[in-house]
Amino acid sequence: MTKYVIIGNGVSALLAAKAIASIDYATPIKIISTNNHKTISKPALSYLLKNKLTLSQLQRLPDDFYVQTNLDMINKKVQRIDPINKQVVFTDNKKQAYDKLLLAQGSEPVIPDCGGLEKDNIITCHTLSDVQKIKESLQKITKAVVIGAGPTGLEIASVLAEKKIDVVIIEKSNYILNSIIPLEYMDIIISQYRKKGVRFILKDEVKHCGGVDNKATYVETEKGARFEAQLIILCCGVNPKIDIIEKTKIRRHRGILVDNTMKTTVKDIWSAGSVTELENEYTNTRAVLPYWNVCSQMGTVAGYNMAGKHKVLELGNNLFSCELADKQFHLVGTIECDDTRNKCSVIEDINRLEGRFLRFVFNDNMLVGACWYGRGPNPFTLKQLIDSETIIEASKKELLSKTFNWEHLLKV
Amino acid sequence: MIPLSTKKTLQIHKERIENDKNNCTLCHHCLEICPASLSDVVNMNEFLFVLDSKNEPRGPLKRFILNCSQCGLCSDACPRGNRFDMMVRELKGRIREKPASYIAGTALKKQKLTFSENFQCKAKYFANKKQLKELMKYLDKIPPRTKILFYAGEHILLPTSHAQWELVKQYAPDAQIMGGLKLASGYDFLVQGDIKRASHQFDVLASALKRVDPKIVIVPSVAAFHAMSEVAYMHHKPFKIMTLTEWIQKQDIPFGKLPPIAIYHNPMMMKMCGMNLGELFVKSTRVTDVDKNGNCPTMEYNYDEDNHNLTLRHNIIAQAKENGECLVVDCAYTAEILKQAVTKENKIRIYDVASFIKKHVGDSND
Numbered sequence: 001m002t003k004y005v006i007i008g009n010g011v012s013a014l015l016a017a018k019a020i021a022s023i024d025y026a027t028p029i030k031i032i033s034t035n036n037h038k039t040i041s042k043p044a045l046s047y048l049l050k051n052k053l054t055l056s057q058l059q060r061l062p063d064d065f066y067v068q069t070n071l072d073m074i075n076k077k078v079q080r081i082d083p084i085n086k087q088v089v090f091t092d093n094k095k096q097a098y099d100k101l102l103l104a105q106g107s108e109p110v111i112p113d114c115g116g117l118e119k120d121n122i123i124t125c126h127t128l129s130d131v132q133k134i135k136e137s138l139q140k141i142t143k144a145v146v147i148g149a150g151p152t153g154l155e156i157a158s159v160l161a162e163k164k165i166d167v168v169i170i171e172k173s174n175y176i177l178n179s180i181i182p183l184e185y186m187d188i189i190i191s192q193y194r195k196k197g198v199r200f201i202l203k204d205e206v207k208h209c210g211g212v213d214n215k216a217t218y219v220e221t222e223k224g225a226r227f228e229a230q231l232i233i234l235c236c237g238v239n240p241k242i243d244i245i246e247k248t249k250i251r252r253h254r255g256i257l258v259d260n261t262m263k264t265t266v267k268d269i270w271s272a273g274s275v276t277e278l279e280n281e282y283t284n285t286r287a288v289l290p291y292w293n294v295c296s297q298m299g300t301v302a303g304y305n306m307a308g309k310h311k312v313l314e315l316g317n318n319l320f321s322c323e324l325a326d327k328q329f330h331l332v333g334t335i336e337c338d339d340t341r342n343k344c345s346v347i348e349d350i351n352r353l354e355g356r357f358l359r360f361v362f363n364d365n366m367l368v369g370a371c372w373y374g375r376g377p378n379p380f381t382l383k384q385l386i387d388s389e390t391i392i393e394a395s396k397k398e399l400l401s402k403t404f405n406w407e408h409l410l411k412v
Numbered sequence: 413m414i415p416l417s418t419k420k421t422l423q424i425h426k427e428r429i430e431n432d433k434n435n436c437t438l439c440h441h442c443l444e445i446c447p448a449s450l451s452d453v454v455n456m457n458e459f460l461f462v463l464d465s466k467n468e469p470r471g472p473l474k475r476f477i478l479n480c481s482q483c484g485l486c487s488d489a490c491p492r493g494n495r496f497d498m499m500v501r502e503l504k505g506r507i508r509e510k511p512a513s514y515i516a517g518t519a520l521k522k523q524k525l526t527f528s529e530n531f532q533c534k535a536k537y538f539a540n541k542k543q544l545k546e547l548m549k550y551l552d553k554i555p556p557r558t559k560i561l562f563y564a565g566e567h568i569l570l571p572t573s574h575a576q577w578e579l580v581k582q583y584a585p586d587a588q589i590m591g592g593l594k595l596a597s598g599y600d601f602l603v604q605g606d607i608k609r610a611s612h613q614f615d616v617l618a619s620a621l622k623r624v625d626p627k628i629v630i631v632p633s634v635a636a637f638h639a640m641s642e643v644a645y646m647h648h649k650p651f652k653i654m655t656l657t658e659w660i661q662k663q664d665i666p667f668g669k670l671p672p673i674a675i676y677h678n679p680m681m682m683k684m685c686g687m688n689l690g691e692l693f694v695k696s697t698r699v700t701d702v703d704k705n706g707n708c709p710t711m712e713y714n715y716d717e718d719n720h721n722l723t724l725r726h727n728i729i730a731q732a733k734e735n736g737e738c739l740v741v742d743c744a745y746t747a748e749i750l751k752q753a754v755t756k757e758n759k760i761r762i763y764d765v766a767s768f769i770k771k772h773v774g775d776s777n778d
Contacts, residue, residue: 047440321491321493380428
């Protein structure tokens with residue numbers, strides 16, 4: 001009987017277990033994690049803060065699944081893995097043997113390099129316990145600082161603003177959302193946040209978090225500004241947790257490098273989720289993609305391949321979605337228009353009054369990318385059109401109209 | 413015109429559902445906005461689990477799925493653009509047992525029956541005796557190799573269809589009429605997501621067309637257009653499909669002077685043929701296009717709460733009353749639906765395009 005061991009308790013780990021169980025249902029699967037709760041949806045954690053959802057609604061798979069499959073949850077911390085003896089070594093020096101191993105330990109939040117971060121009310125926003133801590137303190141505070149203007153930082157700021165908390169976002173670069181959108185669009189999103197009372201401090205870094213005893217009361221920036229805060233949330237992005245494979249021959253760069261079946265360079269070890277670095281054949285770039293939908297797909301593909309069913313990861317063009325100030329933001333493909341290419345054209349519709357924008361980028365009648373904030377077409381339909389390199393012959397007016405039927409183009 | 417292929421639709425549905433399962437972040441926005449009863453009881457993880465397992469849904473989930481009217485609110489609410497309605501369709505399809513007509517159709521292939529017998533055998537599973545009799549009456553009359561065919565679709569028994577047929581006959585004496593049964597357009601099943609059943613309906617329609625072999629098919633309604641384009645695509649029929657409005661425009665009928673009218677152009681028809689009803693009459697009178705928002709008063713995804721589009725219909729009629737003497741509509745079924753919404757307060761004459769021409773042009777010509 002094959003011994004399947006999975007490190008991690010995220011969505012990729014769970015869906016890998018599910019894929020293995022669908023083929024090899026008699027074999028017990030061991031899931032090693034420091035979390036003692038069942039796998040939950042991380043993108044939906046903000047709804048837990050808003051009291052819109054309960055914890056049971058966030059659970060990715062129902063309790064039935066845990067009962068039916070032979071899942072064995074081990075609540076321990078992994079120190080390292082030993083591919084030569086095929087063992088996982090825990091911090092208490094106990095060992096767990098494996099035949100097939102999946103590394104899905106996920107990522108850890110980036111902690112900025114500044115003083116005074118060890119205080120109690122300075123929280124990262126990454127796990128369920130973090131979110132529960134934030135939730136507990138929401139009733140007591142009136143002022144908060146969010147460090148980092150990525151998708152998580154923006155989302156948490158919107159939740160805090162809804163609770164009538166005075167929020168300041170500090171971002172070290174000149175952009176929000178990791179500079180994925182052009183400057184003129186950025187203003188529209190920022191103005192939506194400003195309407196909610198959120199303040200933005202761009203191009204400035206946190207120098208020091210000061211306070212009394214174990215409690216931070218203010219944040220000081222490099223440029224000398226000082227903001228009072230009863231809660232400081234660190235949302236500076238994530239880094240893959242690759243410390244446990246340091247002494248192995250598993251190839252890694254920022255994350256663990258894999259082929260399109262999620263196999264690592266070492267025999268019988270696979271990797272999935274936000275610890276993995278993927279190569280995008282469309283853009284010829286390598287990147288860690290800590291997105292829910294990508295991690296789900298990676299987990300499923302890894303699980304099938306571990307159980308002996310060949311499956312290849314087909315991501316296609318990037319699709320990024322998030323909710324910013326109660327409006328949807330989507331980005332598909334490449335939205336930069338290279339001026340050197342004559343055939344490249346942009347169709348855009350910017351409405352600052354309503355706070356929305358829509359941008360399509362064409363390369364010689366072929367849609368190569370799009371992004372929109374507020375109302376727009378269905379993101380997956382557009383992704384399919386971009387992936388299949390469909391030629392679109394429609395006027396600007398038609399493309400921007402509300403009733404344009406994108407799905408019809410797919411069926412040609 | 414882009415015909416819809418069942419095979420391709422199936423493929424697109426499959427890809428879509430596979431993606432949406434992974435893409436769902438369990439935010440429950442879809443279930444929050446869902447007007448169907450029991451939506452508050454269903455948990456998204458249970459839903460995805462059943463969807464993934466290829467099992468038939470049971471208990472409250474099954475009842476919730478049966479309550480779904482495919483209004484599409486869930487898809488608009490999803491922050492990730494997932495098509496929850498499509499996932500529900502998939503599960504809905506699993507609940508149904510295989511239709512008797514499907515099994516019968518497979519068995520019939522082995523027997524050597526005449527065209528008429530074969531068609532009757534297949535069609536009797538979704539038509540009552542009266543409908544069948546009516547259909548066979550038309551079918552038997554059609555000679556093989558007809559050049560122009562007027563396909564009245566599911567509305568062959570409506571008076572509107574007869575008015576349209578008379579107009580077609582007036583300008584094309586060689587034309588023949590054929591009607592489908594209510595369900596032979598397959599549209600109802602496609603909307604419900606029961607593609608297998610719809611596909612069988614298209615097979616029946618295709619077998620009828622095999623003998624007729626038309627060059628041009630004229631369609632007066634969205635459902636008929638849909639059914640014909642499906643058959644043309646699936647069975648590689650070389651015929652040309654024209655909406656009635658499009659066909660009338662080709663005839664160059666001298667309209668003379670007409671009273672000012674309001675038109676309501678069904679957005680689905682517009683999408684399919686790319687021609688606006690207004691273009692037909694714009695030289696002869698003042699034409700006002702009412703409800704340009706692209707809402708369709710017959711489509712179920714536009715249902716407002718409990719009213720089944722009644723507000724939308726009343727709006728169209730009210731706007732028409734302000735802007736013209738009568739309201740002219742292109743789709744036969746839309747005309748019928750709008751006529752039902754006319755009350756004493758907002759009384760206005762509603763014509764489908766053929767009746768309008770017959771009434772005004774016919775009189776003036778005489």
